[in-house]
Amino acid sequence: MNLKKKVKTKRVVISIVCLVLGFMIAYSYRVTQGTKSKQQFTDSQWERNLSLRNELNEQKEKNRELQKELNNKHEMVREYESQLADEAQVYFNLAEDAEKYRMFLGKVKVKGEGVKVTLSDGEYDPNDPNINNYLVHEHHVFKVITELYISGASAIAINGQRLTHNSYILCDGPVITVDGYQYPAPFEITAIGEPEVLSSALNITGGIKDQLVNDQIIFSLQEQNEIIIDPIVGRK
Amino acid sequence: MWLPLMGLVIGVIIGLLTDIRIPPEYSNYLSIAILAALDTLFGGIRAQLQNIYDEKVFVSGFFFNILLAASLAFLGVHLGVDLYLAAVFAFGVRLFQNIAVIRRILLTKWTSNGEK
Numbered sequence A: 001m002n003l004k005k006k007v008k009t010k011r012v013v014i015s016i017v018c019l020v021l022g023f024m025i026a027y028s029y030r031v032t033q034g035t036k037s038k039q040q041f042t043d044s045q046w047e048r049n050l051s052l053r054n055e056l057n058e059q060k061e062k063n064r065e066l067q068k069e070l071n072n073k074h075e076m077v078r079e080y081e082s083q084l085a086d087e088a089q090v091y092f093n094l095a096e097d098a099e100k101y102r103m104f105l106g107k108v109k110v111k112g113e114g115v116k117v118t119l120s121d122g123e124y125d126p127n128d129p130n131i132n133n134y135l136v137h138e139h140h141v142f143k144v145i146t147e148l149y150i151s152g153a154s155a156i157a158i159n160g161q162r163l164t165h166n167s168y169i170l171c172d173g174p175v176i177t178v179d180g181y182q183y184p185a186p187f188e189i190t191a192i193g194e195p196e197v198l199s200s201a202l203n204i205t206g207g208i209k210d211q212l213v214n215d216q217i218i219f220s221l222q223e224q225n226e227i228i229i230d231p232i233v234g235r236k
Numbered sequence B: 001m002w003l004p005l006m007g008l009v010i011g012v013i014i015g016l017l018t019d020i021r022i023p024p025e026y027s028n029y030l031s032i033a034i035l036a037a038l039d040t041l042f043g044g045i046r047a048q049l050q051n052i053y054d055e056k057v058f059v060s061g062f063f064f065n066i067l068l069a070a071s072l073a074f075l076g077v078h079l080g081v082d083l084y085l086a087a088v089f090a091f092g093v094r095l096f097q098n099i100a101v102i103r104r105i106l107l108t109k110w111t112s113n114g115e116k
Helices: A002-105 A138-150 A195-203 A208-214 B002-017 B024-049 B055-079 B084-115
Strands: A110-120 A155-158 A169-172 A175-178 A181-184 A187-192 A218-229
Touching (some): A002 B055, A110 A138, A110 A195, A138 A155, A138 A169, A138 A195, A138 A208, A187 A218, A195 A208, A195 A218, B024 B055, B024 B084, B055 B084
Antiparallel strands (some): A110 A218, A155 A187, A169 A175
């Protein structure tokens, strides 16, 4: 009886152990199945991952192409800019030329070193009945001006009146008319240019100075560091 | 003899019907625990055949080994060392040894029966 009971308890204990074992095996099996299905889900996820990566690569490719295009555009813009800069240079040169020509034409005030020639009527000589022998005539002025222009003067004024390409000088008795303005003696001829060249051109032996002095005209020459010639204000 | 078998079947059914979800990282511990349980079970069968079976040793060994294996795996995961490999190795070796012993005993019994 005791032995039988012992066997029975043994059976029960073994049954419990088997129950636990069966439960564990079954449960583990289920968990593993779940993990497997999850694995499949991960597969689809992986596929999605792959497609996303492909898309990303495509986008990168596109980005690179766009970047290349952008670089090309930048290059074009730079070309345009340099072209513009060249044009600006051209315009600048043109403006400079215009300024220079304006100076030559007497439209603006000019300034520079040069010489000042003063021609005065000679002393009154009672022995000489002809007063024209010691007056300053237009041809005297012309000679000086021509000589100055030949020597490279860039701007000349008579008594402050700027001469231009179409100026005229008239002898009107004791006065000289320059472009309609009358000026009495003495005549101050200012010229802008190389002072040494101009003065030596005038002082040359047998040159203008000697001729004028022969004509009883008082001739004085001054080299000046700064001569300012005003623009032509108008014309009569 | 049918009682343990019935227990096994009921256990399997309960296991299949249970709807408790455990995180997948804990399934490792469960596998180790199953290995430990199988080892203990075959150890018990061998002891029975060698007539040195002790119920207390068997039952305590069954549950203790399960817990030990699971906690060893747990510790291994948290230490960054694959300690569960030690449990797999130890239990695996013992499992094969136990099964070999059981097979020999059964063979001996069978041959002696045949000679009779």
